Amino acid sequence: MKRYRYPSIPESEVTPPELFESRRRVLRGGLLLGAAAVAPGLLWPRNVTAWQGELQRQLDAGLPTVDLAGGEAPTSFRDITTYNNFYELGTGKRDPEIYAHQIVTDPWSLTIDGEVDKAGTFALEDILKHQDLEERIYRLRCVEAWSKVVPWTGFPLAELLKRHEPTSRARYVVFESIHDPDRLRGQRRSVLDWPYREVLRIDEAMHPLTLMAVGLYGESLPNQSGAPIRLVVPWKYGFKSIKSVVRITLVEERPLSSWEERNPEEYGFYANVNPEVDHPRWSQARERRIGESGRRETLMFNGYAEEVAHLYSDLDLQRHY
């Protein structure tokens, strides 16, 4: 495994000025917390959740930054958070931002079950207390041929899975998103068979590049980006990077992913970014970087071939797409 470079981009260089504003907002919430020490439960500021408090504690201590996008400047915060796919909130690119408030993230817990020795349902703040967070800059390539460079804050999924002790029968990892059709407008339409479900092989899930993200640009994830916790698998098409995760189940037999169930010809199980395997309705050779004009070449495994190609050495990638 290649060693990551630490640290490479100072926070001040990746954080555009408009962000210092919102970051200060969260910080002010943190100060209020201090003042409320006499009766913490009672005076918990309404705009700061318990998990945001834990996230902020780690952000304040300073996080290492790992650049895994080859030094390329991240896409602007505005572009990352106003051009989204989050079908629970609608199918338009602006819908996730417009209807972001429909995702209720407080409180949030995550169930980890199936083939693990330590199954259970855990408050997100308790999970975060046990994870050292870091900032990682990754490319994100959607199957629709657009892409972004995103400075995530998160931790490797492998660390979380190991803590829950997978059994020898665990071969796949299944992820499930929030299911709240009373609030989420998109879940009242059967675009997909809700809740959104994604699946990784256990070795993919344990790969050090596979991240659970809780933040973006040094603050907690905006709802439209998959708050409060989402998966990020940078060498696969974006639909594998499931948002607002409520459950992680380790299993022996592979279930279908939501998109695969919808259309297996168009959205394969592997969904590894591959410029040589076209989508049935368009080429995957090039992509449009949000915020840029023109197109750029799509990279094999989205530029992470050195790290992940060995996972697929015995697969015919034209067939197992």
Ligand SMILES: Nc1nc2c(c(=O)[nH]1)N[C@H]1C(S)=C(S)[C@@H](COP(=O)(O)O)O[C@H]1N2
């Ligand atoms: N729960 C859920 N997760 C999801 C989606 C979705 O509709 N619902 N869209 C996926 C798709 S197609 C992509 S490209 C990425 C987009 O992430 P972004 O909006 O943060 O750029 O999220 C993925 N995760």
Ligand SMILES: [Mo]
């Ligand atoms: Mo996507």
